[in-house]
Amino acid sequence: MTALPIEDALPDLISALKNHGRAVLQAPPGAGKTTRVPLALLDSAIVPGKIVMLEPRRLATRASAERMASTLNEPVGKRIGYRMRGESRTGPETRIEVVTEGILTRMIQTDPELSGIGAVIFDEFHERSLNADLGLALCLEVRSALRDDLRLLVMSATLDAEPVAALLDDAPLITSQGRSFPVATHWLDRPLPPRSRLETAAADLVESVVSRTEGGVLCFLPGEGEIRRTAAALDGHLPSECEIMPLFGAMKPADQRRVLSPAPARRKVVLATSIAETSLTIDGIRVVVDAGRSRRARFDPGSGMSRLVTERVTRAEAEQRRGRAGRVAPGDCFRLWTKGEEGALSAFPPAEIESADLTGLSLELALWGASEDDLSFLTPPPAPAMAEARGLLQSLGALDSRNHVTDHGRALAAMPLHPRLGHMLALCGPATADLAALLADRDPLRGASSDLATRLRALRDPNTAHKDSRPALARLCEEAKRLRPIAPANASLGDLSIGAAAALAYPDRIGLRRKGAQPRYVLSGGKGAHLPDDDSLAGSRMIVATDTDGNPREARIRLAAPVAESEIRALFATRIKEVELCEWSRRSKRVDTRRQERLGAIVLSDQQWKDAPADAVRLAAIEGIRSLGLASLKPSKSFDLLRARIALAREILPDLPDPSEESLLATAEQWLGPYLGKACSEADFKSFDPTVALRDSMDWSLRQKLDQFAPPHYRTPLGREIAIDYAAPDPEISLRLQEMLGEGQHPSVAGRPLRVTLLSPAGRPVQTTMDLPGFWRGSYADVRKDMRARYPKHHWPEDPLQADPTLWAKPRK
Structure with a gap:
């Protein structure tokens, strides 16, 4: 077997881990770090326990474990195993366990000492996923407080490694130069037209590239939908020896293995997502076609959770993709953008912790019993996002008022779902597994009305949906099957309507229709939202909006369900507050006294408060005078004269009140309040002369001095x-x-x-x-x-x- 480039760096790496217990390995794609480093540590005998290696994707997790097992001529599950959500291949002899990143967090939360584990390897750390950042922070804490013998290794292809080495207490930095063949880069002559479809442009470029190159073609596209549409556009337009092969995370493992395996009799045209950027070697690839888009996790204010969004690739990602063409021989990279457009690309993708929903992270930190300031993060989580996340967790009952995790929070942390959806599943049981799967993913029926019931019907009978939606619906069906067993069969709330169940997950998205003809809503979280006039839910008085376009002024509702007020009152009885309001109304220009029942920002009932206390009415009236200014009071020459006298005499008598409008309005409660009587509207103020009130605010001796020094x-x-x-x-x-x-x-x-x-x-x-x-x-x-x-x-x-x-x-x- 040909020696891999990483071999030259292995002695220094093993020495660093042996002597320091931690190291950072920087090695380019194709160096062999993913499959060779864990085996080298196993052979070196410096790790007495199990070696756990984190991978950012399920496909890479499974593929790297299978490749290492093949190297040892063993089946997966013996010395080499893997574990991910819903799938595990390990046994009593397993020494190297490849896991997806979230699995490590569960392992640490379950067993903080990581008993039996001698080393943790963070592979492809340059992708900076939220789970990887959290896992490394937790491992550093474990190593510092409980396990100084735990060896930590961070491996990366393109990351700036020095900050990571500093985070690991100045860990040794080992570099492998790698080996690759030259790759010629080709750009478009002119930018794509503004309204051109990405899939059509990618298919045209692939068809052109196949006709003038040799070897397998790897085309990078942002997601499954784009892959399927590009494959359909290429169907019948490629030579007979070409086989179009999709590659994305939701595919069956057997189909993924087939893409990675050699196919000597066929020319591969692989249409892949970014999972093919790193950790995987696809046999026979000589040409890369880069559509220039990447899908990454970002906090979506419309859904209230992290969602995958499509963005332009960064220069680092583009270079990573380009390198896939030079793994086995000289190759070519064709980019679906011009050379001039390349300068506008960002240098590196952002760390997920900077832009993702941090609700899950907040829950994990509470479960660990620490704040974000107690742990060592390469990129600290933003404080506003953490505060928002903790507020949501408190509303779900996962955290108490001191931000300590509750028993319910512990149950949510164990679920493979966003805490919103875990809360719903925990309270409603298996009946809401379909709804949880649907809300956790992108809308499979884009363009339909906003009603969630339409999606659930299609999910339960995919044949009723358009054929383009059926693959997504099939994936959601599989996810729902995985969720049903983890839902408590004896859930406390049992069977609820779609809207009521959704309200449990989205207590901040319960909407009450505003008065007026248009379907505009106030949401319980305080924001506004609207439905199109012709939407099937446009006549609903109350809804639960599970997805919006995120507009901060007034969002458009994309997914929702109707809900009855009686259901909301039953579910949120303890959160409905009786509020007595006595406040100045800028619209009516009078004191408004109301008795209301409120759930957050929505008003469930509203009645006039006829016996409001006089003191409260007076305070509200003073606020009205402050908003209208002193000119709202009765025009009075005597009042103007008194203010002028006081202003002049204050040069000699500093104890006199400040007669400026700003000061008089600020202190109106003291000098004006006792004289207002029942005045509570702008009309009342117009007949009120404040002269006596201002004069009486001064004691007798001060009035005498004023008359002496500044007589009228x-x-x-x-x-x-x-x-x-x-x-x-x-x-x-x-x-x-x-x-x-x-x-x-x-x-x-x-x-x-x-x-x-x-x-x-x-x-x-x-x-x-x-x-x-x-x-x-x-x-x-x-x-x-x-x-x-x-x-x-x-x-x-x-x-x-x-x-x-x-x-x-x-x-x-």
């Missing part, structure tokens, strides 16, 4: 009171010149001179001054000369300081 009136030498205008830039009075005769001191308020406007007998200004004695000594003489001629009957003394004030005029003759 000026007392003239004749004893008349003249209102002081405090609205002017300087406090101001206006009065007849003769009334100020003999006044040798200029009047002032708050330590500032009054602006005095002296008027003629006809009431017209003749002089404005802020220095009355100076006016008498100066320009008065000119004023006297002019005024005596105009108003000869009035008193114009030559010496104004020695004259007496008067308002009298000489009598007519």
Whole structure:
């Protein structure tokens, strides 16, 4: 057998694990790390117990175990075994166990010491799945606290390995150069038209490539649907020696093995998902066709769970795919995009922990008894996503108010389902297995009405559905079969309607129709959603929306089920809260008092609260005044004058209240509240004068000081009171010149001179001054000369300081 490139790195790797107990291995695709490293560790005898190796996909798990077993000339299940959800091939002699990533988490949660396990290998860690990140964090904790003899090895093809080595306490970094043949890369001459179908373009490119190349062709497509449609487009368009061979995760194991096995008499045209990027060697491949799309897990706000979404490949993924053409001989890679478009591709795919639904992770951490800050994650989980996940788990009863796991949470963690669907299955039993399988996957009947009942009927009788939907329905049927045995037969709630069962999984998606003609809904979680006018559920008063388009403003409902209010009341009796509301309504501009029954954001019943406490009404009225501003109160010159006086006097008396609108509104509860009485609407406010309320907010001594330093009136030498205008830039009075005769001191308020406007007998200004004695000594003489001629009957003394004030005029003759 030809030596694999990884062989040169094995001595250093084994030495690192022997001396340090941890290592990071960086080796390109085709180096042989997946099948050779575990066997080398087994032969070295440095691992006293079982070796567990994680693979990100079921196909790679099964294929790598079978390849290693074949190397030892043994059947799978002896020294080499594998385990995944719903399938296990191990025995008492098994020393190397290949598992899917979620299996390791269950092993650690069941047995934190990992008894009997000597080493854990994380293969293809560059894919950065959520389960791999969690598994590594848990293993590091186990090694630190319980098992310092546990050996850890992280293997990757394209990952930046130095941060991983640092995470493993500066573990040794071993690099294998690998071996590959040259691959020529070809791009499109021009971009695909905007509305072109990916499957048609891929089929055209495959047909062209087959005619001008040799060897097997591996075409990367995002998913099963695209593979089937591309295969249909190629049917009858390829030479007779070509065999079209689909390869995706949901295929039967026997069909997957057939794709991987040699076929010397036929030319393979393999249409595969990204499972063919790593860990697998497909015999005879010389040509790669890359459609440029990848399907990866992302949190879908429409479904409330992680879903597979289709995105452009990254440069790292494209390079990984390209390398598959050079595994056995020189090859070619044809890319379904232009060379110019390549610059817009992201460098690496994001870590799943950055964009996935973290509900499952939150539950696992609670089960472990730790927070995300207690464990060493290569990429820490985002805090907002963790908070949202914990809130959902509390609503499902999986966590208590202190975020500690409950017995129900432990049961959900053991189920191979999202906690939402596990909660439903645990409470309703096997009868909801079909619904759980349907909600866990993508909609098999896209384009149909939103009614979940239509999908369930098709699931139970696939022949009633369009032929294109039948493969997906068949897969869902198999998943439902696997789920029924794990559902408790004596479930507490038993048989429920589709809507009621869905409400258990989606307590935040119970929708109540808004008033109006259009089918628009308020969801219990606080968001809005709508149905198309012609949808079969458009007339439903209450629904449960299990899937939406995720629009944050008002989402379009894609999947839903009707539900009766009586069912909701029975299921969520303890969560329905009686709420007494006394609040300002911006719409009606009055205090609104209501008694409501609420489930989250939806109002199940709403009645007027006629005997609302006066204090509550008053507080709501004050909020109304704050929203409308002081201008909503009765226009009052006395109120404006009082505010102006206070503003001026505060320079001397800082204990006076701040008369600015901002401050008065902020403190309205204290100074205005006791005087509002029954005023509770904008109309009431318009007749309410706040002057007395503001004046009485000051104690008697402070009011006396205010009147002393900033009096509302000026007392003239004749004893008349003249209102002081405090609205002017300087406090101001206006009065007849003769009334100020003999006044040798200029009047002032708050330590500032009054602006005095002296008027003629006809009431017209003749002089404005802020220095009355100076006016008498100066320009008065000119004023006297002019005024005596105009108003000869009035008193114009030559010496104004020695004259007496008067308002009298000489009598007519």
